[in-house]
Amino acid sequence: MTEKLKLATASLCGCFGCHMSLLDIDERILELVQLVEFDRSPFTDIKKIGHCDIGIIEGGVANAENVEVLREFRAHCKVLIAFGACAINGGIPAMRNQFELKECLEESYVDGIGVYNRMIPDDPEIPMLLNKVHPIHEVVQIDHFLPGCPPSGDAIWTFLTGLIEGRPVSLPYGQIRYD
Amino acid sequence: MVALPDPEDFTRELLVASNSDRGRLLQYLHAIQQRYSHIPETSVHQLALALRLSESRIRGVIGFYSFLHDTPRGDYDILFSDSITDHMLGSRVLLGDLCTRLGVEPGLPRADGRVTVDVTSCTGMCDQGPAILINGQAVTRLDNFRISSIAALIENLTPLDEWPSELFEVQDNIRRADILLSRGSCGGGALRALVEKGADTIFGEIATSGLRGRGGAGFNTAMKWKFCRAARDDEMNDRVVICNADEGEPGTFKDRVLLNSHADDVFEGMTLCAGIIGARHGYLYLRGEYLYMKHALEETLAQRRRDGLLGQNILGQAGFDFDIEIHLGAGAYVCGEESALIESLEGKRGVPRVRPPFPVTHGYLGKPTVVNNVETFMAAAKIALEGANWFRAVGTEQSTGTKLHSISGDCDRPGIYEFPFGVSIQQVLEECGAADTLAVQVAGAAGSTIPPAEFHRSIAFEDISSGGSFMVFGRHRDLLDMVQNFSRFFVHESCGFCTPCRVGGVLLKDLVDKVHAGRAGTADIQELHRIGTVVKLTSHCGLGTEAANPVLDTLGKFPSIYEKHLTQADYQPAFDLDAALQDARDLSGRDDAGAHIRTDL
Ligand SMILES: Cc1cc2nc3c(=O)[nH]c(=O)nc-3n(C[C@H](O)[C@H](O)[C@H](O)COP(=O)(O)O)c2cc1C
Numbered sequence: 198m199t200e201k202l203k204l205a206t207a208s209l210c211g212c213f214g215c216h217m218s219l220l221d222i223d224e225r226i227l228e229l230v231q232l233v234e235f236d237r238s239p240f241t242d243i244k245k246i247g248h249c250d251i252g253i254i255e256g257g258v259a260n261a262e263n264v265e266v267l268r269e270f271r272a273h274c275k276v277l278i279a280f281g282a283c284a285i286n287g288g289i290p291a292m293r294n295q296f297e298l299k300e301c302l303e304e305s306y307v308d309g310i311g312v313y314n315r316m317i318p319d320d321p322e323i324p325m326l327l328n329k330v331h332p333i334h335e336v337v338q339i340d341h342f343l344p345g346c347p348p349s350g351d352a353i354w355t356f357l358t359g360l361i362e363g364r365p366v367s368l369p370y371g372q373i374r375y376d
Numbered sequence: 377m378v379a380l381p382d383p384e385d386f387t388r389e390l391l392v393a394s395n396s397d398r399g400r401l402l403q404y405l406h407a408i409q410q411r412y413s414h415i416p417e418t419s420v421h422q423l424a425l426a427l428r429l430s431e432s433r434i435r436g437v438i439g440f441y442s443f444l445h446d447t448p449r450g451d452y453d454i455l456f457s458d459s460i461t462d463h464m465l466g467s468r469v470l471l472g473d474l475c476t477r478l479g480v481e482p483g484l485p486r487a488d489g490r491v492t493v494d495v496t497s498c499t500g501m502c503d504q505g506p507a508i509l510i511n512g513q514a515v516t517r518l519d520n521f522r523i524s525s526i527a528a529l530i531e532n533l534t535p536l537d538e539w540p541s542e543l544f545e546v547q548d549n550i551r552r553a554d555i556l557l558s559r560g561s562c563g564g565g566a567l568r569a570l571v572e573k574g575a576d577t578i579f580g581e582i583a584t585s586g587l588r589g590r591g592g593a594g595f596n597t598a599m600k601w602k603f604c605r606a607a608r609d610d611e612m613n614d615r616v617v618i619c620n621a622d623e624g625e626p627g628t629f630k631d632r633v634l635l636n637s638h639a640d641d642v643f644e645g646m647t648l649c650a651g652i653i654g655a656r657h658g659y660l661y662l663r664g665e666y667l668y669m670k671h672a673l674e675e676t677l678a679q680r681r682r683d684g685l686l687g688q689n690i691l692g693q694a695g696f697d698f699d700i701e702i703h704l705g706a707g708a709y710v711c712g713e714e715s716a717l718i719e720s721l722e723g724k725r726g727v728p729r730v731r732p733p734f735p736v737t738h739g740y741l742g743k744p745t746v747v748n749n750v751e752t753f754m755a756a757a758k759i760a761l762e763g764a765n766w767f768r769a770v771g772t773e774q775s776t777g778t779k780l781h782s783i784s785g786d787c788d789r790p791g792i793y794e795f796p797f798g799v800s801i802q803q804v805l806e807e808c809g810a811a812d813t814l815a816v817q818v819a820g821a822a823g824s825t826i827p828p829a830e831f832h833r834s835i836a837f838e839d840i841s842s843g844g845s846f847m848v849f850g851r852h853r854d855l856l857d858m859v860q861n862f863s864r865f866f867v868h869e870s871c872g873f874c875t876p877c878r879v880g881g882v883l884l885k886d887l888v889d890k891v892h893a894g895r896a897g898t899a900d901i902q903e904l905h906r907i908g909t910v911v912k913l914t915s916h917c918g919l920g921t922e923a924a925n926p927v928l929d930t931l932g933k934f935p936s937i938y939e940k941h942l943t944q945a946d947y948q949p950a951f952d953l954d955a956a957l958q959d960a961r962d963l964s965g966r967d968d969a970g971a972h973i974r975t976d977l
């Protein structure tokens with residue numbers, strides 16, 4: 198058998214719901230690991246990405262660290278996928294785009310109820326926020342978009358197996374219907 | 377400003393005066409907006425109770441229309457027409473200037489509530505721009521002097537009805553008249569012909585004339601009327617005639633001129649249609665931007681009633697009953713689409729219906745309904761009077777008669793031109809005094825971009841069809857400005873009902889902005905092609921199916937306007953990443969390495 202494809206995943210500004218949904222493929226995960234080897238991913242806890250065939254990104258770009266992780270993924274993955282609504286559109290975190298960053302930080306750290314030591318944090322450990330949340334295709338080039346909040350386990354399975362086998366992917370209506 | 381009556385009393389009076397009619401919801405909201413510069417909570421509550429609608433339904437309507445607001449605008453609410461032709465005449469600079477003079481941010485009321493300055497889609501004054509609407513009234517031919525007078529009038533709190541009347545002058549600018557515009561008014565002649573010769577004979581004339589709709593799609597008018605007549609075989613005459621005067625296509629203003637100077641013929645055409653199909657109710661759906669004409673139009677209707685040309689027993693014929701009511705739109709281009717127009721006329725959000733069934737069988741309140749353009753009704757009236765042969769004598773085989781063109785942009789004589797169908801683009805350019813032309817945009821933002829190599833082509837349904845917008849772009853223009861303006865227009869005007877147009881439109885706009893900012897690579901151009909095609913193929917109504925035209929047309933015919941903006945790289949981020957951290961740096965006071973985007977990646 199030829200060498201397995203390498204797969205990496207990351208969550209940027211998302212809720213990990215998309216990753217949880219990837220686990221909803223249930224026992225098919227055993228088949229999946231026959232087909233691919235997981236590289237950097239919350240599932241493996243590998244922190245540094247190696248050369249990969251497929252990269253999956255959950256969540257949008259909200260801070261400087263998101264930008265760096267995303268660019269690293271782009272540099273290391275042959276194919277990069279925007280996975281779920283937040284990666285595709287910015288999603289729930291992008292609701293803050295209606296406000297200025299100042300208003301958001303003041304609400305959280307200065308004016309909010311029950312806040313102690315009221316100040317906007319300045320610790321260099323904390324990733325710097327971008328003034329708006331962006332979909333990932335505005336920062337790097339993306340090859341495929343898989344919609345859903347989150348995409349269902351079945352949709353992920355249809356998509357990944359098609360991609361791995363090099364077939365054109367066509368999702369049945371039931372898998373991209375959300376009401 | 378003088379103290380206003382309590383909105384509760386005002387709303388109650390509105391409701392009482394018209395028997396709390398649900399279909400009038402938009403008209404009530406319009407009146408309240410005009411008076412209070414927004415729709416107060418109490419009014420929403422009252423309307424909900426009186427019309428037995430939920431409050432959220434009413435808020436949904438307020439949210440849909442650009443001219444309705446749930447928070448107060450300034451006492452003087454100024455909207456700059458944001459058409460590309462207004463830009464070309466310098467509107468952006470004037471907008472900046474007015475904001476500076478008045479000390480306002482665009483879109484936000486001044487702290488004292490005196491004034492707001494904002495933009496709106498094309499107001500139909502492209503031949504005499506830059507133009508604004510102020511509290512709904514049109515002001516044209518803006519220049520520095522007019523801007524400074526307006527600023528002074530506002531600072532002095534001069535009531536609008538005491539402003540110099542020349543500010544509100546709107547010109548017809550008819551530059552070329554052919555068979556339609558060179559004749560005097562029908563003056564009831566078309567209706568007398570109907571009564572004397574009978575409906576079948578006159579219908580026969582309309583059918584023989586080959587008249588096709590002037591709103592853009594070019595559907596055969598006689599066939600539409602026949603379908604509507606046949607849709608119900610009772611003799612209740614419970615059909616409806618609607619004149620589409622929404623005229624929202626950027627660059628079109630010929631319906632404005634017809635309603636200003638030939639309204640009598642337009643109403644005559646509607647009445648003729650009613651007589652032929654058997655209708656008792658008619659509506660003129662007038663775009664909100666043309667509010668300033670409403671009073672005069674109502675006068676014309678009143679005069680026709682006095683002359684026995686409207687109302688009960690028209691021309692003394694027992695049972696020939698027909699009357700026309702004017703409904704105002706409220707700043708929504710999609711309401712020009714006939715089924716959205718009907719929704720709006722019923723007092724709802726203007727979301728296009730699923731068709732079929734078509735309005736001819738299930739239209740206003742489910743009744744068989746004819747919707748025609750202003751120019752179509754006028755032409756029908758003239759045909760009834762002058763005969764089919766008179767009409768067929770000009771034009772082409774499949775496009776008989778003439779067409780009115782609204783010409784604007786880089787030419788010496790912008791205005792209204794009536795040409796026989798089949799006229800070439802080149803001929804039109806010569807007559808309007810356009811030299812050194814880079815491109816012509818025919819049929820508005822939803823139309824097509826024509827390069828010089830195709831100026832020999834003709835305007836007719838057989839070749840380039842048009843609803844009447846003709847915008848000229850001179851050699852010195854960057855056509856990408858036009859594409860950007862149109863992409864923004866479609867995003868603003870999408871009704872949001874279907875995903876390809878709602879989301880695809882934004883993706884297109886963002887990509888065009890990216891090209892414009894010099895950040896796009898070849899991959900982005902492929903993406904524009906791909907998304908444009910999806911939007912075109914999968915949108916629900918004509919707005920979405922045409923929204924990608926400016927992008928797709930110019931990608932095909934003017935690739936250089938994109939190429940010259942492209943970066944060498946295949947791909948670049950859509951925005952300046954490090955600059956996007958500036959707010960966070962300012963707020964946290966940090967400037968360490970981690971407070972910048974790493975450049976070594
Ligand atoms: C987005 C959109 C906007 C339209 N705007 C107008 C308009 O402003 N005026 C008009 O007469 N027709 C407009 N139309 C066309 C109408 O749907 C309809 O075809 C027309 O009013 C029929 O009249 P006609 O047969 O006399 O042309 C529009 C269509 C679409 C899809």
Ligand code: SF4
Binds near residue numbers: 213289346
């Ligand atoms: S798309 Fe939905 S599930 Fe996925 S990260 Fe965003 S919010 Fe969570």
Ligand code: SF4
Binds near residue numbers: 871
């Ligand atoms: S194409 Fe656009 S305007 Fe038409 S229904 Fe869809 S969202 Fe609404």
